[in-house]
Structure formats: structure tokens, C-alpha cells
Amino acid sequence: MNNSLTKKSLYQVIQKNQGLIALLIFVVLGVVVISLIPPQILKIIIDNNLVPKNREGLMRWAIVYLIVLLFIGVFDFLKEAILTVLGQRVTKEIRMEMMVKLGKINSQFFSSHETGAVVSRFTNDVDAINTLFTSGVVGMVISSFKIIGIVISIWFFSYKLGLLTLLLLPIIYGIIRLFQKRMLQAQIKNRILVGQVNNHISESLNNMLMIKSYSKEKYMEQNYNRYLLDNFLTLDKVNFYDAVFSPLIQILRAIVIASIVILSSAQLNFLGMSLGMIAASIELISNLFEPVENLGMQLQNIQQAVSGVRRVNEFYMEPEEDGKNDKLTAAKIIPDRSAVRLKFDNVSFRYETGTDILKNINLTLNPLEKVTFVGRTGVGKSTLFKLIMGTLQPTEGVISINGIDVCAIPNREKRRIFGYVEQRFHFIKGTVAEQISLQDEGITRGKIEEALRFVGMMEYIESLENSLDTEVTSDSLFSQGQQQLLAIARAIVTDPPLLLLDEITANLDSITEERVISVLQKASSAHTVLSISHRLSSMIASDSVVILENGRVKNAGSPEVLLQDDDWFSSQVALERLTWH
Known part of the structure; x- marks a missing residue:
């Protein structure tokens, strides 16, 4: 290459x-x-x-x-x-x-x-x-x-000893390589088994409540014992090769040295060397084993x-991503946040050579509109959001903001345009403030505090030992609901004109869900909001709902119209109301 x-x-x-x-x-x-x-x-x-x-x-x-x-x-x-x-x-x-x-x-x-x-x-x-x-x-x-x-x-x-040395080289190399390969195979297998033991420990700790709930302690213990035994047997083999290899080389060296001495004795005098030459040859032969052994390891x-x-x-x-226009800025793309127009023009998408996830999506979303995307699991809702932000590129068609292809927007500008809130809050290494700013130097401390006050988290954070400067070493510092509020704060801290909410209440209890929804209702007043909802009853008040089915737009319209015109939508709402009560 x-x-x-x-x-x-x-x-x-x-x-x-x-x-x-x-x-x-x-x-x-x-x-x-x-x-x-x-x-x-x-x-x-x-x-x-x-x-x-x-x-x-x-x-x-x-x-x-x-x-x-x-x-x-x-x-x-x-x-x-x-x-x-x-x-x-x-x-x-x-x-x-x-x-x-x-x-x-x-x-x-x-x-x-x-x-x-x-x-x-x-x-x-x-x-x-x-x-x-x-x-x-x-x-x-x-x-x-x-x-x-x-x-x-x-x-x-002695040319005779030189010839014998040349004959000896492949024998020494062959023995050394045989042991090196066996040792390497045993070491690789041991590393794999050590990984299995570590994974089992991690899996046991992460799922301890479920293990106890279903009385699977014995099953997990048996698996652990099996992994440990396999690891012990493999490690035993590694130790065996380590223990045998060195004495074997020493014995081989001793045999070679003894052979030189015998061949140089007064009775045979086969090599015809002086005593000094014999001593020098013995040292040279002894030194020959090290580079031969190293050569095998180096080839490996x-x-x-x-x-x-x-x-x-x-x-x-x-x-690589292509089509980026480094001259584009958020201010040039959206000079007026009340005039944001998002358009899907015959958009289709597939992963590699698989079947289409999305097919021929044609939509135009108006400024400050609140749109909820609904549909069965796996229909392509989250993929659609990734396409909107330009992290994935459509297989066919174009998604544009005010006529500009989202795939042409430089990555550094996207956070000023899109505020993305997903189901799970991902912590980074750093302080509470850095969880919100993501270490973006353009985001001031004042903006961080403003975003946290907006979501109602500032009082709790001020109660922490170092307030905003508290190091986050564990996600247990915040509850599930608080993590979701932090995710909203992270999304709105740059005051982006577009908010994308990806099933953010999926893992929350009803009380926490109501609190998160109320914060989002407040945030949505000055933003174009696109949301994915797993429960129709938890939707933010939407101007329109888009129903996806088999990767296509099955229906779209206001919630009131869809309740009358779409059987699936009306049945889902009725079922949720029945379950809720």
C-alpha cells in the first residue's frame, strides 16, 4: 500500500x-x-x-x-x-x-x-x-x-569445527523453535482463559441481583470453577515448558562442549586446535545458543x-466522510432559529449491503415544529436521527437544513445546531461541569449553570462536596432520572435550534418521567423538536406525528387527526390508556 x-x-x-x-x-x-x-x-x-x-x-x-x-x-x-x-x-x-x-x-x-x-x-x-x-x-x-x-x-x-557448527545450527534452531511455538500456543490459550475468568467475574457482579432472584448461584459457581480449572491446566502447561526449556538448553550446550573437548583430546586430536583455541571455541559455542534462541523469538x-x-x-x-464544507458555520446555516426548515428528499438507507432500513422518506418539517416519530421497534427511528445529524450518510437522497446537506456540516459545528438526548447518559472522565460542557472551551461556566438551573439540577449539584468541580468517579452519584436531566442540560447548553429526543423516558418510572417531560415541554418552546417515543402517552405535545412502518412513512399528521384516521395509532393509544389505568 x-x-x-x-x-x-x-x-x-x-x-x-x-x-x-x-x-x-x-x-x-x-x-x-x-x-x-x-x-x-x-x-x-x-x-x-x-x-x-x-x-x-x-x-x-x-x-x-x-x-x-x-x-x-x-x-x-x-x-x-x-x-x-x-x-x-x-x-x-x-x-x-x-x-x-x-x-x-x-x-x-x-x-x-x-x-x-x-x-x-x-x-x-x-x-x-x-x-x-x-x-x-x-x-x-x-x-x-x-x-x-x-x-x-x-x-x-578449525574448519572442521566450523563445519560441525554449521551442522549444529539447524538442530539447535529446530529444538528451540519447537519449544517456543508450544509455549506461545499455551500462553495465548492462557490469555484467552484469563479473559473468560475476568468476564465471568464482571458478569456475575453486574447481574448479581438477577442471579440471586433466579437462584442461579450454583450455576455461576460451577462455570467459574470450570474456567478456573481450565486456566490452571493451561498455566500448568506454560510452567512446564518454562521449567523444561532452560535445563534442556543447558544439557545440549554441555553435550556440545563435551564433544569439542573429546574431539580435541590428545588421543583423537581431530580438530587440531591449541588449548587457547579450544577454550575460545567453547566460549563461542556457548555464546551461539543465545542469538539462535533470540532469532526464533524475533521471527515470531x-x-x-x-x-x-x-x-x-x-x-x-x-x-472517510466526504463532502464536508469547512467554511460552513452554524450561524451561516441557521441565521434565524425561527426559520429552521428540515427537509427529507427521497431518503433511503441501508447498512453495508443489507436490506433497506429506511426507504424513500419524503418530509418537510416547519420552523419550531414539534414532531414525534413512532413505530414498532426496529423500524428505523434511531437510524433516522443519526441521518439527521449527519453521523450516517443516506444511501440515497438528501437531508437538508435550510437547503444545506447535513452531511456537509463540519463536525465542530454540529453541537451548535443539534441537541441530542438519548436513553442513556454517557459519563466522561472529569468534573460535573465537564459532563455538561464535554470540555468544550467555548462553553462558559455561566452557560453550564444556566443549563443546570433550567433542568432543576443546580440545587442538588451545589449540595455536592465541590459543587460543579466535583469529580465524577461513578455513575452512582446520580439517579437514573438525574442522569436524564443531565443529558438534557448537556444538549441545551449550546442553545441549539434543533432538539432530538431519542426515547428518553424509556427507562424511567412514572414520577421521574413526568418531571423530565415537564422540563422538555419548557425547553421545546424555542426549539424545533424531533422526538422518538416508545409510549404515545408520554409524548411531548406534538404538532404532528410521523408513523414509520417497514422503513417507510406510513402516515403523518396531527395527533387528533391520526386518532381518527389511523387504526394502529388509535389502538396503541387506547391500549396504553387501558394499561395505565
Whole structure:
């Protein structure tokens, strides 16, 4: 993908950090070269000083040996530090680009993708990409060069041992990869089972009243025990592989070292090496296991990272909202709130390639009109509201305000035009004031207080410890009815000309419902109000009612006319009155 997000982000990081990348290349070369020096020094010490028992220069070589080890530690530290910094900068760049993309992406994307899946792309997938540049590609290059350097060094000592080392490499790699794959599979399964245990705990806590009401404690306990047992067995397997792997490598290393000693013995002298060469070769062979083991892990990390790159790029290639006119403002679209005209022109909508949710909707709503949309569940009422606000784009047709397509309105202006109240109030991290302003700097404290007084919540909020500055750490701070009043305050704080009310009394008791309805009646006097009502008896006094059926407008007119002309409407009202009494 020429326009892939990772390529773009990586290019930007490279451009901004050229000096750091040059230093990384130097450090990587230093790590590889210096790690090969200690065995060579060991060879010189043994052959020139220890075997002939010549103490001259021994102290000098010992100091050199220690200095080289010190340099290895310094270069390793610098390598890890630089990789961490670069990895974090790559991660930051990718996430920043993804956040920009998220603001432009077509809203229909969120209808077909769960929140958890989107979050996973920002977290797990980007973290996987980070490993591509830390323990992935760079680590694999270092491990590969170390292996090559070790083989070459051994070859100079004895070409026979060099050939044996080349034959040994695939055996070591095969054993290590076998264990790594088994351990990875067990760890992945363990993570899944840990997730099941956590989900079960959360589900039990959230539904404790229902569990007790239906005497399902034993059933939930049995499920919990099963999840715990499965998790224990999987974790036991992970621990088994962890416990066996290290001793196995140690045994394999010991066998290889013993073989070198035997082949170099006076009786066989197959390798034809001096004592110093044998000692150096043993150290080199011992050092060979680490890069081979790392190489297996790095290949595994790269495979996971490639999957992350693909998923992030798929996100980046998602279609964006088009047709936005950045020059449009709320004041230009609606210069006079008493002259708001909302029009549906042959509007149809379907999710992806499914059947039409809405079909050929044609309506014109007059300024300051109060319109209620009714119909059976699933008929498309909430979808219609999302189309009105431009968060979804019609498959066919246009919805316009004063002749301007709602899909052309910039997102930053929508809150000045639409006040949306839904069934559930969604809290954000912050104070009570920020629950209303949504951290919009254009909304003053005075406006927040005015909105809260309007809905009758200011007295209760002043009773809180820090009034408007009280941190909302739990939704239990407010009752269900108070949350709905907060939702109304959030909607009207910008004084938008259009209010959209989406079944806001669905979960309220009758007393709270009456209070919310009275607040909305007061708010509706200066607004064009569109509402969805699940109970016709709880409708705000409406100028007209639109009945939706099978995605179409079945009937429309004043409540009085529909009571006479529409059998479904009149029967629903009669049934509710009977139930109510």
C-alpha cells in the first residue's frame, strides 16, 4: 500500500531522527563486533601466558578483557535505549495518525466494528508494530550477524569445527523453535482463559441481583470453577515448558562442549586446535545458543507485527466522510432559529449491503415544529436521527437544513445546531461541569449553570462536596432520572435550534418521567423538536406525528387527526390508556 499508515509514520520518524538512527547503526555494529573479541583475548591469554606459564603481559590482557566486557555492556545499554526511544516515537506517530483518521472515518464504520476491536487496533496492534522495530527487525539483524561472526571465528580456529557448527545450527534452531511455538500456543490459550475468568467475574457482579432472584448461584459457581480449572491446566502447561526449556538448553550446550573437548583430546586430536583455541571455541559455542534462541523469538515477533501492520493499514484505508464544507458555520446555516426548515428528499438507507432500513422518506418539517416519530421497534427511528445529524450518510437522497446537506456540516459545528438526548447518559472522565460542557472551551461556566438551573439540577449539584468541580468517579452519584436531566442540560447548553429526543423516558418510572417531560415541554418552546417515543402517552405535545412502518412513512399528521384516521395509532393509544389505568 503506497499510502499505508505505517510507511508514512515510519518515514516521518526517520526524517525527524536521522542522527539517532545513524547512532543506532553504529551501536549495532559495535555490539556485534565487540561481542566477538573476548574469546579471541581468552585464546591469547591461554596460548601465550597460561600454557607456557609466561606471566608477562597477563595483567595487561586481563585489563583489556574487562574493558571489552565493559564496552559490551555500554553498547548493549545504548542499543536498548535507542530502540526504546525510536519504538515509542514510531508508536506515538502511528497512534497520532490513527486518531486523525478516526476523526475523518465514515461513521458507518462503527456500525460494523465493535468498540473493543477498534481499541485493539490502537493498543495491541500498534504495540505489535513497536516490537517490529525493537525486538523484531533490529534484533534479528543483530542475532544474524552474531551467528555469522561466531561461525567465522570458529572457522578460523578449525574448519572442521566450523563445519560441525554449521551442522549444529539447524538442530539447535529446530529444538528451540519447537519449544517456543508450544509455549506461545499455551500462553495465548492462557490469555484467552484469563479473559473468560475476568468476564465471568464482571458478569456475575453486574447481574448479581438477577442471579440471586433466579437462584442461579450454583450455576455461576460451577462455570467459574470450570474456567478456573481450565486456566490452571493451561498455566500448568506454560510452567512446564518454562521449567523444561532452560535445563534442556543447558544439557545440549554441555553435550556440545563435551564433544569439542573429546574431539580435541590428545588421543583423537581431530580438530587440531591449541588449548587457547579450544577454550575460545567453547566460549563461542556457548555464546551461539543465545542469538539462535533470540532469532526464533524475533521471527515470531515479526510475524505478529506483520499482522498488526496489516490490521492498522486496513483501518487507515477505511473510507472517510466526504463532502464536508469547512467554511460552513452554524450561524451561516441557521441565521434565524425561527426559520429552521428540515427537509427529507427521497431518503433511503441501508447498512453495508443489507436490506433497506429506511426507504424513500419524503418530509418537510416547519420552523419550531414539534414532531414525534413512532413505530414498532426496529423500524428505523434511531437510524433516522443519526441521518439527521449527519453521523450516517443516506444511501440515497438528501437531508437538508435550510437547503444545506447535513452531511456537509463540519463536525465542530454540529453541537451548535443539534441537541441530542438519548436513553442513556454517557459519563466522561472529569468534573460535573465537564459532563455538561464535554470540555468544550467555548462553553462558559455561566452557560453550564444556566443549563443546570433550567433542568432543576443546580440545587442538588451545589449540595455536592465541590459543587460543579466535583469529580465524577461513578455513575452512582446520580439517579437514573438525574442522569436524564443531565443529558438534557448537556444538549441545551449550546442553545441549539434543533432538539432530538431519542426515547428518553424509556427507562424511567412514572414520577421521574413526568418531571423530565415537564422540563422538555419548557425547553421545546424555542426549539424545533424531533422526538422518538416508545409510549404515545408520554409524548411531548406534538404538532404532528410521523408513523414509520417497514422503513417507510406510513402516515403523518396531527395527533387528533391520526386518532381518527389511523387504526394502529388509535389502538396503541387506547391500549396504553387501558394499561395505565
